Amino acid sequence: MKYFKFFLLIAISSTLVNCARRGSPTGGLKDSIPPSLIKATPPLETTNFKAKKIKILFDEYVKLEDVKKNLVISPPQKNEPLIIPVGTASKFISISIQDTLAPNTTYSFNFGNSIVDNNEGNELGNFKYVFSTGTFIDSLYVSGEVTDPLIKESAKEIDVLLYEYNEKFTDSIIYKEKPSYVANTLDSTLYNLTNIKEGKYLLIALKDVNGNKIYNPRTDKIGFVKDTITLPTDSIYNFTLFKEVPELRVIKPKEANKGHLIFGYEGNAENLNIKLLTETPENFKSQIIFDKEKDTVHFWYSPFKTDSLNFEISKGTYLDYLTARTRTKKIDSLKINNSQSTLHLIDTFALNSNTPIVEFNKAYISLKNQKDSSVVKYNAFLSKDKLKLYLGFEKEYESRYKLELLPEAIRDIYGVSTDSLEYDFSTKNIEDYSTLNLTFTGNYSKGLIIELLNSKEETIRITKSDKPKKISFKLLKPDTYFVKITLDKNNNGVWDTGIFLDKILPEKVIYLNKPLKLRANWELDETFLLH
Numbered sequence: 001m002k003y004f005k006f007f008l009l010i011a012i013s014s015t016l017v018n019c020a021r022r023g024s025p026t027g028g029l030k031d032s033i034p035p036s037l038i039k040a041t042p043p044l045e046t047t048n049f050k051a052k053k054i055k056i057l058f059d060e061y062v063k064l065e066d067v068k069k070n071l072v073i074s075p076p077q078k079n080e081p082l083i084i085p086v087g088t089a090s091k092f093i094s095i096s097i098q099d100t101l102a103p104n105t106t107y108s109f110n111f112g113n114s115i116v117d118n119n120e121g122n123e124l125g126n127f128k129y130v131f132s133t134g135t136f137i138d139s140l141y142v143s144g145e146v147t148d149p150l151i152k153e154s155a156k157e158i159d160v161l162l163y164e165y166n167e168k169f170t171d172s173i174i175y176k177e178k179p180s181y182v183a184n185t186l187d188s189t190l191y192n193l194t195n196i197k198e199g200k201y202l203l204i205a206l207k208d209v210n211g212n213k214i215y216n217p218r219t220d221k222i223g224f225v226k227d228t229i230t231l232p233t234d235s236i237y238n239f240t241l242f243k244e245v246p247e248l249r250v251i252k253p254k255e256a257n258k259g260h261l262i263f264g265y266e267g268n269a270e271n272l273n274i275k276l277l278t279e280t281p282e283n284f285k286s287q288i289i290f291d292k293e294k295d296t297v298h299f300w301y302s303p304f305k306t307d308s309l310n311f312e313i314s315k316g317t318y319l320d321y322l323t324a325r326t327r328t329k330k331i332d333s334l335k336i337n338n339s340q341s342t343l344h345l346i347d348t349f350a351l352n353s354n355t356p357i358v359e360f361n362k363a364y365i366s367l368k369n370q371k372d373s374s375v376v377k378y379n380a381f382l383s384k385d386k387l388k389l390y391l392g393f394e395k396e397y398e399s400r401y402k403l404e405l406l407p408e409a410i411r412d413i414y415g416v417s418t419d420s421l422e423y424d425f426s427t428k429n430i431e432d433y434s435t436l437n438l439t440f441t442g443n444y445s446k447g448l449i450i451e452l453l454n455s456k457e458e459t460i461r462i463t464k465s466d467k468p469k470k471i472s473f474k475l476l477k478p479d480t481y482f483v484k485i486t487l488d489k490n491n492n493g494v495w496d497t498g499i500f501l502d503k504i505l506p507e508k509v510i511y512l513n514k515p516l517k518l519r520a521n522w523e524l525d526e527t528f529l530l531h
Helices: 002-023 171-175
Strands: 037-041 053-064 072-074 082-084 090-096 106-110 115-117 128-132 140-147 159-164 181-184 190-196 199-207 221-224 229-231 254-257 260-266 273-276 286-291 296-301 308-315 318-325 349-353 357-360 365-369 379-382 388-392 400-405 410-412 421-426 434-442 447-453 459-465 470-476 479-488 509-518 523-530
Touching: 072 181, 106 190, 140 229, 159 171, 159 190, 171 199, 181 190, 254 318, 273 296, 349 410, 357 379, 434 447, 434 479, 434 509, 447 470, 459 470, 479 523, 509 523
Parallel strands: 434 523
Antiparallel strands: 037 053, 053 090, 053 115, 072 106, 082 090, 106 128, 140 190, 159 181, 159 199, 199 221, 199 229, 254 260, 260 296, 273 308, 286 296, 308 318, 349 388, 357 410, 365 400, 379 388, 400 421, 434 470, 447 459, 447 479, 479 509
Protein backbone atom coordinates (compact mmCIF):
# COMPACT_ATOMS: atom_id res chain seq x y z
CA MET A 1 0.00 0.00 0.00
CA LYS A 2 2.91 2.31 0.74
CA TYR A 3 4.35 1.65 -2.73
CA PHE A 4 0.99 2.40 -4.32
CA LYS A 5 0.73 5.75 -2.46
CA PHE A 6 4.33 6.59 -3.47
CA PHE A 7 3.74 5.98 -7.19
CA LEU A 8 0.39 7.78 -6.99
CA LEU A 9 2.14 10.82 -5.49
CA ILE A 10 4.74 10.77 -8.27
CA ALA A 11 2.04 10.50 -10.95
CA ILE A 12 0.05 13.41 -9.46
CA SER A 13 3.20 15.56 -9.16
CA SER A 14 4.13 14.80 -12.76
CA THR A 15 0.66 15.77 -13.94
CA LEU A 16 0.81 19.08 -12.04
CA VAL A 17 4.23 19.88 -13.50
CA ASN A 18 3.01 19.16 -17.03
CA CYS A 19 -0.04 21.32 -16.47
CA ALA A 20 2.19 24.14 -15.22
CA ARG A 21 4.41 23.81 -18.25
CA ARG A 22 1.50 24.08 -20.63
CA GLY A 23 0.48 27.34 -18.96
CA SER A 24 3.98 28.80 -19.21
CA PRO A 25 5.40 28.06 -22.71
CA THR A 26 9.15 28.05 -22.94
CA GLY A 27 9.43 28.81 -26.63
CA GLY A 28 9.43 26.88 -29.88
CA LEU A 29 8.90 27.55 -33.55
CA LYS A 30 6.75 30.56 -34.37
CA ASP A 31 3.51 29.75 -36.18
CA SER A 32 3.92 30.96 -39.78
CA ILE A 33 1.10 28.97 -41.37
CA PRO A 34 -1.93 31.01 -42.52
CA PRO A 35 -5.44 29.80 -41.72
CA SER A 36 -7.09 27.30 -44.07
CA LEU A 37 -10.64 27.06 -45.36
CA ILE A 38 -12.53 24.02 -44.00
CA LYS A 39 -16.00 24.59 -45.39
CA ALA A 40 -18.18 27.25 -47.02
CA THR A 41 -21.99 27.30 -47.05
CA PRO A 42 -23.04 27.54 -49.88
CA PRO A 43 -19.85 25.89 -51.23
CA LEU A 44 -17.26 27.81 -53.22
CA GLU A 45 -18.16 28.24 -56.91
CA THR A 46 -21.82 27.45 -56.35
CA THR A 47 -23.95 27.94 -59.46
CA ASN A 48 -27.63 29.00 -59.57
CA PHE A 49 -26.85 30.87 -56.34
CA LYS A 50 -29.94 32.10 -54.47
CA ALA A 51 -28.71 32.44 -50.87
CA LYS A 52 -28.79 35.65 -48.86
CA LYS A 53 -26.22 34.53 -46.29
CA ILE A 54 -22.78 32.94 -46.70
CA LYS A 55 -20.90 31.21 -43.88
CA ILE A 56 -17.17 30.41 -44.18
CA LEU A 57 -15.42 28.12 -41.65
CA PHE A 58 -11.65 28.10 -41.03
CA ASP A 59 -9.35 25.68 -39.18
CA GLU A 60 -8.44 28.28 -36.53
CA TYR A 61 -9.61 31.56 -35.08
CA VAL A 62 -9.28 34.43 -37.53
CA LYS A 63 -9.70 38.21 -37.48
CA LEU A 64 -10.68 40.67 -40.18
CA GLU A 65 -8.22 43.55 -40.48
CA ASP A 66 -9.09 46.62 -42.58
CA VAL A 67 -11.80 44.62 -44.32
CA LYS A 68 -13.46 47.75 -45.73
CA LYS A 69 -10.15 48.75 -47.28
CA ASN A 70 -9.22 45.27 -48.55
CA LEU A 71 -12.51 43.69 -49.62
CA VAL A 72 -13.18 44.00 -53.36
CA ILE A 73 -16.59 42.82 -54.61
CA SER A 74 -16.90 42.26 -58.33
CA PRO A 75 -19.24 43.30 -59.83
CA PRO A 76 -19.67 46.10 -57.25
CA GLN A 77 -22.87 46.13 -55.20
CA LYS A 78 -25.02 49.15 -54.55
CA ASN A 79 -25.64 48.13 -50.94
CA GLU A 80 -22.54 46.81 -49.18
CA PRO A 81 -22.91 43.37 -47.55
CA LEU A 82 -22.91 42.95 -43.77
CA ILE A 83 -19.79 41.04 -42.72
CA ILE A 84 -19.15 39.71 -39.21
CA PRO A 85 -17.28 39.41 -36.96
CA VAL A 86 -15.41 42.72 -36.99
CA GLY A 87 -12.91 43.41 -34.20
CA THR A 88 -13.20 39.97 -32.59
CA ALA A 89 -11.79 36.53 -33.39
CA SER A 90 -13.93 33.68 -34.70
CA LYS A 91 -13.62 30.51 -36.75
CA PHE A 92 -16.49 31.75 -38.93
CA ILE A 93 -16.92 34.66 -41.32
CA SER A 94 -20.54 35.47 -42.12
CA ILE A 95 -21.58 37.50 -45.19
CA SER A 96 -25.15 38.82 -45.37
CA ILE A 97 -25.97 40.06 -48.87
CA GLN A 98 -27.94 43.31 -48.75
CA ASP A 99 -28.33 43.81 -52.51
CA THR A 100 -30.27 42.24 -55.37
CA LEU A 101 -27.97 39.99 -57.38
CA ALA A 102 -27.98 40.25 -61.17
CA PRO A 103 -29.03 37.13 -63.10
CA ASN A 104 -26.48 34.95 -64.93
CA THR A 105 -23.57 36.76 -63.27
CA THR A 106 -20.41 35.48 -61.61
CA TYR A 107 -19.64 37.29 -58.33
CA SER A 108 -16.28 37.42 -56.56
CA PHE A 109 -15.73 38.52 -52.95
CA ASN A 110 -11.95 39.09 -52.73
CA PHE A 111 -10.89 39.66 -49.12
CA GLY A 112 -7.36 40.68 -50.13
CA ASN A 113 -5.04 40.43 -47.12
CA SER A 114 -7.71 41.15 -44.51
CA ILE A 115 -8.10 37.58 -43.15
CA VAL A 116 -5.38 36.81 -40.57
CA ASP A 117 -5.04 34.23 -37.83
CA ASN A 118 -5.70 35.42 -34.28
CA ASN A 119 -2.32 34.52 -32.75
CA GLU A 120 0.44 35.53 -35.15
CA GLY A 121 -1.43 37.61 -37.72
CA ASN A 122 -0.52 35.30 -40.62
CA GLU A 123 -2.36 36.49 -43.73
CA LEU A 124 -4.58 34.30 -45.88
CA GLY A 125 -3.63 36.37 -48.95
CA ASN A 126 -6.20 37.12 -51.66
CA PHE A 127 -8.85 34.74 -50.37
CA LYS A 128 -11.86 34.78 -52.73
CA TYR A 129 -15.39 33.50 -52.38
CA VAL A 130 -16.84 33.03 -55.86
CA PHE A 131 -20.34 32.06 -56.94
CA SER A 132 -22.65 32.44 -59.95
CA THR A 133 -26.34 33.25 -60.25
CA GLY A 134 -26.24 31.44 -63.59
CA THR A 135 -25.45 27.90 -64.63
CA PHE A 136 -21.65 28.25 -64.82
CA ILE A 137 -18.71 30.18 -63.35
CA ASP A 138 -17.06 32.70 -65.68
CA SER A 139 -13.34 31.97 -65.83
CA LEU A 140 -11.72 34.55 -68.12
CA TYR A 141 -9.18 36.99 -66.70
CA VAL A 142 -6.99 39.98 -67.53
CA SER A 143 -3.79 41.04 -65.75
CA GLY A 144 -0.99 43.58 -65.84
CA GLU A 145 0.74 46.33 -63.88
CA VAL A 146 -0.12 49.85 -62.71
CA THR A 147 2.56 52.50 -62.19
CA ASP A 148 2.56 56.18 -61.30
CA PRO A 149 5.19 58.27 -63.14
CA LEU A 150 5.33 60.84 -60.35
CA ILE A 151 6.10 58.28 -57.64
CA LYS A 152 9.50 56.61 -57.56
CA GLU A 153 8.26 53.82 -55.32
CA SER A 154 5.34 51.59 -56.25
CA ALA A 155 1.84 53.02 -56.50
CA LYS A 156 -0.33 50.87 -54.21
CA GLU A 157 -4.02 50.19 -53.60
CA ILE A 158 -5.11 51.02 -57.13
CA ASP A 159 -8.52 49.91 -58.41
CA VAL A 160 -8.64 48.32 -61.86
CA LEU A 161 -12.10 48.61 -63.43
CA LEU A 162 -13.70 46.85 -66.38
CA TYR A 163 -16.80 48.21 -68.13
CA GLU A 164 -18.81 46.00 -70.47
CA TYR A 165 -19.08 47.35 -74.00
CA ASN A 166 -22.78 47.11 -74.90
CA GLU A 167 -25.58 49.22 -76.40
CA LYS A 168 -25.64 51.48 -73.31
CA PHE A 169 -21.88 52.08 -73.30
CA THR A 170 -20.36 55.57 -73.68
CA ASP A 171 -16.94 56.89 -72.67
CA SER A 172 -18.66 59.00 -70.00
CA ILE A 173 -19.86 55.87 -68.20
CA ILE A 174 -16.85 56.03 -65.85
CA TYR A 175 -18.11 59.40 -64.50
CA LYS A 176 -21.59 58.06 -63.70
CA GLU A 177 -21.75 54.31 -63.09
CA LYS A 178 -19.88 51.58 -61.28
CA PRO A 179 -17.95 49.06 -63.39
CA SER A 180 -18.92 45.54 -64.38
CA TYR A 181 -15.78 44.11 -62.71
CA VAL A 182 -13.24 45.43 -60.26
CA ALA A 183 -9.90 44.35 -58.77
CA ASN A 184 -7.28 46.05 -56.61
CA THR A 185 -3.48 45.94 -56.59
CA LEU A 186 -3.45 46.05 -52.76
CA ASP A 187 0.21 46.38 -51.68
CA SER A 188 1.59 45.55 -55.14
CA THR A 189 1.71 47.16 -58.59
CA LEU A 190 0.21 44.03 -60.17
CA TYR A 191 -3.48 43.34 -60.74
CA ASN A 192 -5.46 40.27 -61.79
CA LEU A 193 -9.11 40.65 -62.77
CA THR A 194 -10.75 37.21 -62.68
CA ASN A 195 -14.07 35.44 -63.30
CA ILE A 196 -14.94 37.60 -66.30
CA LYS A 197 -17.31 36.59 -69.07
CA GLU A 198 -16.46 36.76 -72.77
CA GLY A 199 -16.93 40.14 -74.45
CA LYS A 200 -15.57 43.64 -75.23
CA TYR A 201 -14.60 45.97 -72.40
CA LEU A 202 -13.17 49.34 -71.45
CA LEU A 203 -10.27 48.85 -69.02
CA ILE A 204 -9.10 51.62 -66.67
CA ALA A 205 -7.09 51.99 -63.46
CA LEU A 206 -8.18 54.40 -60.76
CA LYS A 207 -6.62 55.89 -57.64
CA ASP A 208 -10.08 56.26 -56.16
CA VAL A 209 -9.88 58.85 -53.38
CA ASN A 210 -13.41 58.44 -51.99
CA GLY A 211 -13.73 54.73 -52.83
CA ASN A 212 -17.00 54.93 -54.78
CA LYS A 213 -15.63 53.27 -57.96
CA ILE A 214 -16.70 56.31 -60.02
CA TYR A 215 -14.16 58.62 -61.67
CA ASN A 216 -13.90 62.14 -60.29
CA PRO A 217 -11.24 64.04 -62.28
CA ARG A 218 -10.95 66.68 -59.57
CA THR A 219 -9.61 64.19 -57.03
CA ASP A 220 -8.77 60.87 -58.71
CA LYS A 221 -5.84 59.66 -60.78
CA ILE A 222 -6.64 57.55 -63.84
CA GLY A 223 -4.89 55.23 -66.27
CA PHE A 224 -6.51 53.67 -69.33
CA VAL A 225 -6.05 51.41 -72.32
CA LYS A 226 -6.67 53.44 -75.47
CA ASP A 227 -8.79 50.84 -77.27
CA THR A 228 -11.43 48.48 -75.96
CA ILE A 229 -10.15 45.01 -75.12
CA THR A 230 -11.72 41.71 -76.15
CA LEU A 231 -11.78 38.66 -73.88
CA PRO A 232 -10.50 36.00 -73.99
CA THR A 233 -7.01 37.43 -74.55
CA ASP A 234 -3.39 36.52 -73.90
CA SER A 235 -2.36 40.19 -73.78
CA ILE A 236 -0.94 41.91 -70.70
CA TYR A 237 -2.30 45.41 -70.10
CA ASN A 238 -0.18 47.93 -68.20
CA PHE A 239 -1.27 51.39 -67.05
CA THR A 240 0.36 54.71 -66.31
CA LEU A 241 -1.60 56.73 -63.74
CA PHE A 242 -2.01 60.46 -64.14
CA LYS A 243 -4.07 63.32 -62.78
CA GLU A 244 -6.01 65.24 -65.40
CA VAL A 245 -5.81 69.01 -65.35
CA PRO A 246 -9.37 70.14 -64.53
CA GLU A 247 -11.00 73.21 -66.01
CA LEU A 248 -9.78 76.43 -64.45
CA ARG A 249 -11.71 77.57 -61.39
CA VAL A 250 -10.55 80.21 -58.93
CA ILE A 251 -11.95 80.01 -55.41
CA LYS A 252 -13.11 83.01 -53.38
CA PRO A 253 -10.07 84.47 -51.56
CA LYS A 254 -9.56 84.09 -47.83
CA GLU A 255 -7.81 86.57 -45.59
CA ALA A 256 -4.69 84.98 -44.06
CA ASN A 257 -3.63 88.14 -42.24
CA LYS A 258 -4.01 91.85 -42.71
CA GLY A 259 -2.62 92.67 -46.14
CA HIS A 260 -2.43 89.01 -47.19
CA LEU A 261 -5.13 87.17 -49.20
CA ILE A 262 -5.01 83.59 -50.48
CA PHE A 263 -6.80 82.46 -53.65
CA GLY A 264 -7.24 78.71 -54.13
CA TYR A 265 -7.64 77.38 -57.66
CA GLU A 266 -8.10 74.26 -59.74
CA GLY A 267 -6.70 73.70 -63.20
CA ASN A 268 -3.91 75.51 -65.00
CA ALA A 269 -3.38 78.98 -63.51
CA GLU A 270 -0.40 79.88 -65.70
CA ASN A 271 -0.79 83.46 -67.03
CA LEU A 272 -3.79 84.02 -64.74
CA ASN A 273 -4.64 87.71 -64.38
CA ILE A 274 -5.76 89.01 -60.98
CA LYS A 275 -6.87 92.63 -61.26
CA LEU A 276 -7.82 94.65 -58.19
CA LEU A 277 -10.89 96.76 -59.00
CA THR A 278 -11.16 98.54 -55.65
CA GLU A 279 -9.82 102.11 -55.63
CA THR A 280 -6.48 102.29 -53.79
CA PRO A 281 -4.38 105.10 -52.25
CA GLU A 282 -1.39 106.60 -54.10
CA ASN A 283 1.28 104.75 -52.12
CA PHE A 284 -0.42 101.36 -52.60
CA LYS A 285 1.83 98.36 -53.31
CA SER A 286 0.92 94.76 -54.11
CA GLN A 287 2.61 91.49 -55.01
CA ILE A 288 1.10 88.35 -56.53
CA ILE A 289 2.92 85.09 -55.76
CA PHE A 290 1.96 81.71 -57.25
CA ASP A 291 2.47 78.70 -55.00
CA LYS A 292 2.23 75.84 -57.52
CA GLU A 293 2.82 73.11 -54.93
CA LYS A 294 -0.38 74.03 -53.08
CA ASP A 295 -2.45 75.36 -56.03
CA THR A 296 -2.80 78.73 -54.35
CA VAL A 297 -2.07 82.36 -55.22
CA HIS A 298 -0.90 84.79 -52.55
CA PHE A 299 -1.99 88.42 -52.93
CA TRP A 300 0.10 90.66 -50.70
CA TYR A 301 -0.76 94.35 -50.44
CA SER A 302 -0.07 97.38 -48.32
CA PRO A 303 -3.19 97.65 -46.11
CA PHE A 304 -5.56 100.59 -46.28
CA LYS A 305 -8.96 101.31 -44.77
CA THR A 306 -11.64 99.28 -46.58
CA ASP A 307 -14.29 96.67 -45.76
CA SER A 308 -13.67 94.59 -48.87
CA LEU A 309 -11.55 94.16 -51.98
CA ASN A 310 -13.06 93.41 -55.38
CA PHE A 311 -11.15 91.45 -58.04
CA GLU A 312 -11.47 90.59 -61.70
CA ILE A 313 -10.00 87.15 -62.46
CA SER A 314 -9.34 86.29 -66.10
CA LYS A 315 -7.49 83.97 -68.42
CA GLY A 316 -8.49 83.40 -72.03
CA THR A 317 -12.23 82.82 -72.01
CA TYR A 318 -12.31 82.43 -68.22
CA LEU A 319 -13.72 85.45 -66.40
CA ASP A 320 -14.92 85.78 -62.82
CA TYR A 321 -15.44 88.49 -60.21
CA LEU A 322 -14.59 87.76 -56.58
CA THR A 323 -14.82 89.75 -53.35
CA ALA A 324 -12.70 89.38 -50.22
CA ARG A 325 -13.87 90.72 -46.88
CA THR A 326 -11.14 92.39 -44.83
CA ARG A 327 -11.66 91.83 -41.12
CA THR A 328 -8.32 90.72 -39.67
CA LYS A 329 -6.20 93.21 -37.73
CA LYS A 330 -3.17 90.95 -37.26
CA ILE A 331 -0.35 91.72 -39.66
CA ASP A 332 2.58 89.50 -40.64
CA SER A 333 5.78 90.70 -38.98
CA LEU A 334 8.89 90.80 -41.16
CA LYS A 335 11.27 87.88 -40.53
CA ILE A 336 14.56 87.46 -42.38
CA ASN A 337 16.49 84.21 -42.00
CA ASN A 338 19.12 81.98 -43.52
CA SER A 339 19.94 78.52 -42.23
CA GLN A 340 22.95 77.94 -44.50
CA SER A 341 25.90 77.47 -42.20
CA THR A 342 27.62 75.96 -45.26
CA LEU A 343 27.33 77.68 -48.62
CA HIS A 344 28.01 75.09 -51.30
CA LEU A 345 30.13 76.21 -54.20
CA ILE A 346 27.34 75.85 -56.75
CA ASP A 347 24.74 77.71 -54.63
CA THR A 348 23.91 81.39 -54.36
CA PHE A 349 23.58 82.84 -50.87
CA ALA A 350 19.97 83.84 -50.14
CA LEU A 351 18.14 85.65 -47.38
CA ASN A 352 14.57 84.38 -46.99
CA SER A 353 11.67 86.65 -46.08
CA ASN A 354 8.18 85.70 -44.93
CA THR A 355 6.72 88.83 -46.57
CA PRO A 356 7.53 90.34 -50.00
CA ILE A 357 10.57 92.63 -50.06
CA VAL A 358 9.96 95.88 -51.89
CA GLU A 359 13.40 97.48 -51.46
CA PHE A 360 16.89 96.87 -50.09
CA ASN A 361 19.86 99.20 -49.55
CA LYS A 362 23.31 97.81 -50.40
CA ALA A 363 24.90 100.63 -48.40
CA TYR A 364 23.57 98.95 -45.27
CA ILE A 365 24.66 95.42 -46.26
CA SER A 366 28.31 94.35 -45.95
CA LEU A 367 29.97 91.00 -46.70
CA LYS A 368 33.44 90.15 -45.41
CA ASN A 369 35.86 87.26 -45.78
CA GLN A 370 36.86 86.46 -42.18
CA LYS A 371 40.22 85.08 -43.26
CA ASP A 372 41.57 88.61 -43.65
CA SER A 373 38.47 90.76 -42.91
CA SER A 374 38.50 91.92 -46.53
CA VAL A 375 35.30 93.34 -48.02
CA VAL A 376 33.73 91.07 -50.62
CA LYS A 377 32.06 92.59 -53.66
CA TYR A 378 28.63 91.14 -54.45
CA ASN A 379 25.61 91.58 -56.67
CA ALA A 380 22.22 91.71 -54.91
CA PHE A 381 18.93 90.90 -56.59
CA LEU A 382 15.43 89.81 -55.60
CA SER A 383 13.72 86.59 -56.63
CA LYS A 384 10.68 86.82 -58.89
CA ASP A 385 8.32 86.35 -55.95
CA LYS A 386 10.24 88.96 -53.86
CA LEU A 387 10.60 86.49 -50.97
CA LYS A 388 14.36 86.00 -51.40
CA LEU A 389 17.26 88.44 -51.56
CA TYR A 390 20.19 86.81 -53.37
CA LEU A 391 23.84 87.79 -52.96
CA GLY A 392 26.04 86.61 -55.78
CA PHE A 393 29.82 86.76 -55.30
CA GLU A 394 32.99 84.91 -56.25
CA LYS A 395 33.40 82.23 -53.60
CA GLU A 396 36.78 81.07 -52.31
CA TYR A 397 37.39 77.49 -51.20
CA GLU A 398 37.46 76.75 -47.47
CA SER A 399 36.62 80.28 -46.42
CA ARG A 400 34.46 81.77 -43.69
CA TYR A 401 32.23 84.77 -44.35
CA LYS A 402 30.27 87.24 -42.25
CA LEU A 403 27.22 89.09 -43.56
CA GLU A 404 26.06 92.18 -41.63
CA LEU A 405 22.82 94.08 -42.16
CA LEU A 406 22.27 97.46 -40.51
CA PRO A 407 18.78 98.73 -39.60
CA GLU A 408 16.71 99.75 -42.66
CA ALA A 409 18.70 97.39 -44.95
CA ILE A 410 15.51 95.64 -46.07
CA ARG A 411 11.94 96.94 -46.21
CA ASP A 412 8.85 94.83 -46.91
CA ILE A 413 5.50 95.52 -48.55
CA TYR A 414 4.03 96.72 -45.24
CA GLY A 415 6.76 99.33 -44.84
CA VAL A 416 8.43 97.34 -42.05
CA SER A 417 12.25 97.31 -42.05
CA THR A 418 14.85 95.02 -40.50
CA ASP A 419 16.87 95.54 -37.35
CA SER A 420 20.59 94.72 -37.19
CA LEU A 421 21.28 91.17 -38.43
CA GLU A 422 24.42 89.00 -38.72
CA TYR A 423 25.03 85.70 -40.51
CA ASP A 424 28.12 83.51 -40.50
CA PHE A 425 28.68 80.83 -43.13
CA SER A 426 31.54 78.99 -44.77
CA THR A 427 32.52 77.21 -47.97
CA LYS A 428 34.20 73.81 -48.47
CA ASN A 429 37.11 72.60 -50.53
CA ILE A 430 36.46 71.42 -54.08
CA GLU A 431 37.74 67.97 -53.04
CA ASP A 432 34.70 67.66 -50.77
CA TYR A 433 32.47 67.33 -53.84
CA SER A 434 31.99 64.82 -56.62
CA THR A 435 30.94 64.73 -60.29
CA LEU A 436 28.39 62.53 -62.01
CA ASN A 437 28.59 62.03 -65.78
CA LEU A 438 25.51 60.51 -67.40
CA THR A 439 25.64 59.40 -71.03
CA PHE A 440 22.34 58.65 -72.74
CA THR A 441 22.41 56.66 -75.96
CA GLY A 442 19.83 55.08 -78.26
CA ASN A 443 17.50 55.95 -81.09
CA TYR A 444 15.16 58.18 -79.09
CA SER A 445 15.02 61.50 -80.99
CA LYS A 446 12.62 63.66 -78.94
CA GLY A 447 13.21 65.95 -75.96
CA LEU A 448 14.44 64.76 -72.57
CA ILE A 449 13.96 66.19 -69.09
CA ILE A 450 16.61 64.74 -66.77
CA GLU A 451 16.22 65.15 -63.02
CA LEU A 452 18.75 64.18 -60.38
CA LEU A 453 17.15 63.04 -57.09
CA ASN A 454 18.99 62.85 -53.78
CA SER A 455 18.57 60.09 -51.17
CA LYS A 456 15.39 61.83 -49.92
CA GLU A 457 14.01 61.66 -53.48
CA GLU A 458 14.09 65.44 -53.80
CA THR A 459 14.92 66.95 -57.18
CA ILE A 460 18.18 68.85 -56.70
CA ARG A 461 19.26 69.33 -60.33
CA ILE A 462 17.31 69.41 -63.56
CA THR A 463 18.45 69.77 -67.14
CA LYS A 464 16.81 69.50 -70.55
CA SER A 465 18.07 68.12 -73.83
CA ASP A 466 16.70 67.73 -77.34
CA LYS A 467 18.44 64.37 -77.82
CA PRO A 468 20.37 61.67 -75.92
CA LYS A 469 23.89 62.89 -75.04
CA LYS A 470 26.39 63.18 -72.21
CA ILE A 471 25.33 65.34 -69.26
CA SER A 472 27.53 66.23 -66.30
CA PHE A 473 26.39 67.21 -62.82
CA LYS A 474 29.29 68.84 -61.00
CA LEU A 475 29.90 69.93 -57.40
CA LEU A 476 27.58 67.31 -55.93
CA LYS A 477 27.56 66.61 -52.21
CA PRO A 478 28.45 63.02 -51.25
CA ASP A 479 25.15 61.13 -51.23
CA THR A 480 23.15 58.43 -52.99
CA TYR A 481 21.45 59.72 -56.12
CA PHE A 482 18.74 58.52 -58.52
CA VAL A 483 17.89 59.62 -62.05
CA LYS A 484 14.41 60.44 -63.35
CA ILE A 485 13.87 60.91 -67.09
CA THR A 486 10.79 62.36 -68.79
CA LEU A 487 10.43 61.53 -72.47
CA ASP A 488 9.35 65.00 -73.54
CA LYS A 489 7.77 64.12 -76.89
CA ASN A 490 6.55 67.63 -77.72
CA ASN A 491 9.82 69.14 -76.44
CA ASN A 492 8.08 71.84 -74.39
CA GLY A 493 10.28 71.31 -71.33
CA VAL A 494 7.55 70.06 -68.96
CA TRP A 495 5.85 66.74 -68.23
CA ASP A 496 2.43 66.70 -69.93
CA THR A 497 -0.42 64.80 -68.33
CA GLY A 498 -3.12 62.90 -70.22
CA ILE A 499 -6.77 63.49 -71.14
CA PHE A 500 -9.14 60.53 -70.89
CA LEU A 501 -11.95 61.65 -73.20
CA ASP A 502 -9.46 62.65 -75.94
CA LYS A 503 -7.56 59.36 -75.42
CA ILE A 504 -4.30 61.25 -74.82
CA LEU A 505 -1.82 59.35 -72.68
CA PRO A 506 0.67 61.16 -70.41
CA GLU A 507 4.31 61.49 -71.37
CA LYS A 508 6.38 58.56 -70.19
CA VAL A 509 8.58 58.89 -67.10
CA ILE A 510 11.43 56.46 -66.38
CA TYR A 511 13.15 56.04 -63.02
CA LEU A 512 16.64 54.62 -63.32
CA ASN A 513 16.48 52.89 -59.96
CA LYS A 514 20.16 51.99 -59.82
CA PRO A 515 21.49 53.88 -56.77
CA LEU A 516 24.42 56.10 -57.73
CA LYS A 517 26.63 56.39 -54.65
CA LEU A 518 29.03 59.32 -54.72
CA ARG A 519 31.84 60.00 -52.28
CA ALA A 520 33.98 63.06 -51.81
CA ASN A 521 36.45 63.75 -54.64
CA TRP A 522 34.82 61.12 -56.89
CA GLU A 523 33.85 61.21 -60.55
CA LEU A 524 31.36 58.56 -61.65
CA ASP A 525 30.42 57.69 -65.24
CA GLU A 526 27.17 55.89 -66.11
CA THR A 527 25.63 55.05 -69.50
CA PHE A 528 21.92 54.44 -70.13
CA LEU A 529 20.22 53.21 -73.30
CA LEU A 530 16.98 54.92 -74.33
CA HIS A 531 14.50 53.55 -76.85
